[in-house]
Amino acid sequence: MLSATDLAFSYVDGEPILGGAAVRIANGEFVALLGPSGCGKSTLLRLLAGLETPNKGSVQWSLDRTLRPGIVFQDAALMPWATVKENVLLPHKLSGAELAVPNVDELLAAVDLAGLNDRYPAALSGGQRMRVSIARALSASPDILFMDEPFAALDEILRFQMNDLMLQLKAEKGFGGLFVTHSLYEAAYLADRILVMGNGKIIGEISPELDRGQRAEAVRTSKQYLDAVSKIAALLATGRRENG
Amino acid sequence: MVRFLLPIGTLFGLMFLWSLSIEIFEISKFILPAPVDVWHALLRDFNSLLMSLFSTLKITMIALFCAVVSGVGLALLFSLSKHFESAVYPFAVILQVTPIVSIAPLVLIWVGIDNVERALAIIAWLAAFFPILTNMSAGLRATDRNLEDLFKLYGAGPWQRFWGLSWPTALPYLLASLKVSGGLALIGAVVAEFVAGSGGATGIAWRILEAGNRLQTDKMFAGLILLTTLGVIIFYGLQAVEYWLLRYRRNG
Numbered sequence: 001m002l003s004a005t006d007l008a009f010s011y012v013d014g015e016p017i018l019g020g021a022a023v024r025i026a027n028g029e030f031v032a033l034l035g036p037s038g039c040g041k042s043t044l045l046r047l048l049a050g051l052e053t054p055n056k057g058s059v060q061w062s063l064d065r066t067l068r069p070g071i072v073f074q075d076a077a078l079m080p081w082a083t084v085k086e087n088v089l090l091p092h093k094l095s096g097a098e099l100a101v102p103n104v105d106e107l108l109a110a111v112d113l114a115g116l117n118d119r120y121p122a123a124l125s126g127g128q129r130m131r132v133s134i135a136r137a138l139s140a141s142p143d144i145l146f147m148d149e150p151f152a153a154l155d156e157i158l159r160f161q162m163n164d165l166m167l168q169l170k171a172e173k174g175f176g177g178l179f180v181t182h183s184l185y186e187a188a189y190l191a192d193r194i195l196v197m198g199n200g201k202i203i204g205e206i207s208p209e210l211d212r213g214q215r216a217e218a219v220r221t222s223k224q225y226l227d228a229v230s231k232i233a234a235l236l237a238t239g240r241r242e243n244g
Numbered sequence: 245m246v247r248f249l250l251p252i253g254t255l256f257g258l259m260f261l262w263s264l265s266i267e268i269f270e271i272s273k274f275i276l277p278a279p280v281d282v283w284h285a286l287l288r289d290f291n292s293l294l295m296s297l298f299s300t301l302k303i304t305m306i307a308l309f310c311a312v313v314s315g316v317g318l319a320l321l322f323s324l325s326k327h328f329e330s331a332v333y334p335f336a337v338i339l340q341v342t343p344i345v346s347i348a349p350l351v352l353i354w355v356g357i358d359n360v361e362r363a364l365a366i367i368a369w370l371a372a373f374f375p376i377l378t379n380m381s382a383g384l385r386a387t388d389r390n391l392e393d394l395f396k397l398y399g400a401g402p403w404q405r406f407w408g409l410s411w412p413t414a415l416p417y418l419l420a421s422l423k424v425s426g427g428l429a430l431i432g433a434v435v436a437e438f439v440a441g442s443g444g445a446t447g448i449a450w451r452i453l454e455a456g457n458r459l460q461t462d463k464m465f466a467g468l469i470l471l472t473t474l475g476v477i478i479f480y481g482l483q484a485v486e487y488w489l490l491r492y493r494r495n496g
Contacts, residue, residue: 051393071397077390081412081492094398094408120492140398 001027001067001176002048002144008056009043017043019200020057025144025176032187033180034232035197036240041180042148044197048178049146070142070175074149076129078121084108084132085117091140102139110169111135127158131165138169147179151186163189164216171212184236188228189220196232198239206231277462285462286469293451293463297470300447303361303433304426304478307368311425314369315376316418323384323410340374344432348439356440364436364447371432372425379421383414419486426478434471448474 003024010016018040025031033041046052048059049069061067070091078087085104092102108114111131121129130151137145151159163186170177181187187194188208196204208228210219219225259279265271266278273281286293318336322329348367356363387409395405437449448471455463 046393049397051396069397071394073390073393075390077388077394079391079409079412081415090394090408091398094395094400094404122493123495 001025002059002061002178004048004054004057004059006057007044007047007054007059009040009047009052009054017200018047018054021197021200021202023048023178023195023202025178027143027176028170028174029176030170030190030192031176031178032191032194033178033197034182034184034187034194034236036236037182039197039239040200041197045146045148045178045180067143068140070137070140070145072133072137072145072147072150074152076121076126076133078129078132078136080121083118083120084113084124087121087132088136088139090136095140100141102141104139107135107139108132110138110172111165127154127161130154130158130162134162134165134169138173138175141173142175145175145177145179147177149180149182152182159186160216166190167212184229184232188225188232194228194232196235196239198236203239204235206235274459274461277465281462282465282469285460286466289463289466293448293467293470296446296448296451296467297474300430300433300437300449300471301474303364303368303436303447304429304474306365307372307429307432308422308426310365310369311372311376311429312418312422315373315421315425316380318377319380319384319414322381329381336374336377339370344371344435345439348436351436352440360440364433364440367436367439368429368432371435372429375421375424375428376418379417380414383417384410386417387413416486416490419482419489423479423482423486426482427475430471430475430478 003022005022007018007021007023008016009018021040021044023031023044033044035041043052047054049071050059079090082090088104088107089102104117105114108116111134113128113131113135116124116128121132124132130153134150151162154162167190169175179190181190189210192207194206194208195202196206206228208224210222210224210228212219214222262276263278263280266273266276277285318332322333344367347370351366351370352360352363354363355366391409392405395409400408433447434449437447438453440450441453448467452464452467452471455461455467
């Protein structure tokens with residue numbers, strides 16, 4: 001439903017950041033982008049989300065229907081002057097009449113924030129703010145969720161909770177997604193497919209094929225999960241050797 | 245409560261020392277009147293001083309209003325065009341760094357001969373305008389990068405972007421500069437009245453100047469007290485506006 005071929009990008013007068021990356025994301029598929037700092041992960045995500053225009057190559061969004069995007073950033077990026085409810089309704093307000101008015105109560109209940117509609121962000125904890133930003137991304141009923149290191153600023157326990165929340169929401173709502181992460185564990189746990197990047201290119205691909213029927217702890221200790229983590233680590237190490 | 249009582253206690257202590265030193269050193273009331281003399285002067289001339297104070301307040305408010313309109317307007321134009329900013333900003337700096345007292349006589353000659361109030365308002369505006377321009381410019385540049393992306397992703401138009409993102413981001417900057425500019429407008433108005441002298445000015449600064457010429461030192465102090473009170477009221481009034489408009493920043 002989303003594909004891109006031969007993407008190249010550099011800022012004016014700058015070093016090339018991306019050189020010939022190709023990506024395909026199927027409907028409902030969760031894809032992780034992993035790689036060392038400065039390898040072009042975030043740039044690739046921004047190109048695919050349409051926030052930047054590639055110098056070369058193109059991004060095709062599915063032709064059969066209009067693809068609705070959602071986005072989650074590393075920090076919650078809420079409007080401090082607006083209530084939780086107003087923040088969640090922002091995508092609807094901006095895109096106008098195309099979308100049905102989202103049910104804020106339901107969305108907030110889904111991210112475990114029921115009853116906080118009229119709070120301002122200043123009165124929320126870091127984890128609560130992050131969950132508001134997820135509710136905001138979901139309020140546009142996205143087909144694809146772009147996430148740029150979405151939980152990097154959270155502590156480990158909160159991060160695990162958010163990972164499980166994300167999987168649960170994905171199962172309920174059926175959206176696909178592309179997320180950038182620094183954590184191989186998070187990538188292996190969340191993604192259907194992991195793209196490992198190095199030096200502006202995709203250098204390898206892994207599909208963990210976890211048994212999602214099990215409980216979270218069981219998944220995190222399963223052989224498939226640990227195999228995926230070590231494969232990713234091996235790929236990252238190869239990429240580093242080639243660069244160095 | 246202690247925060248409120250301490251400065252008042254200090255004030256009474258200082259007034260006591262003031263009265264005492266006048267007694268001990270036998271200072272003439274033309275040089276330094278006792279607090280009680282100042283109080284009597286304040287009661288005696290209260291009506292005329294208050295009328296003058298309102299005249300100064302009017303000039304200050306007109307100047308502050310014009311400073312907000314012009315400062316915000318120019319900052320908006322700056323945010324729209326870098327070239328315009330490069331062309332105009334140096335002149336705003338020149339206006340800012342030139343001492344207001346030295347421009348005031350020129351302004352009075354140009355526009356003050358048939359309408360002194362207009363000249364006073366222009367001088368006060370010159371004093372108040374710059375902080376609003378620079379703060380508002382900084383505020384318009386301070387938008388959250390991620391929120392900008394979000395607005396772009398959902399196809400926001402330029403007006404949605406402005407009212408939904410740029411304006412609320414810049415508002416705290418504008419309100420902070422208002423507190424500075426409110427005081428500067430008052431100072432500008434007072435300076436203008438001093439420079440205008442007897443050329444038709446009727447404000448509180450002119451009353452102080454007039455009392456000085458007549459060696460009514462107690463009345464000078466009375467005028468000064470009213471002027472200071474006005475400055476404090478302007479500051480805390482604007483602070484209250486800020487507190488109310490930015491109430492979302494407080495927890496709970």
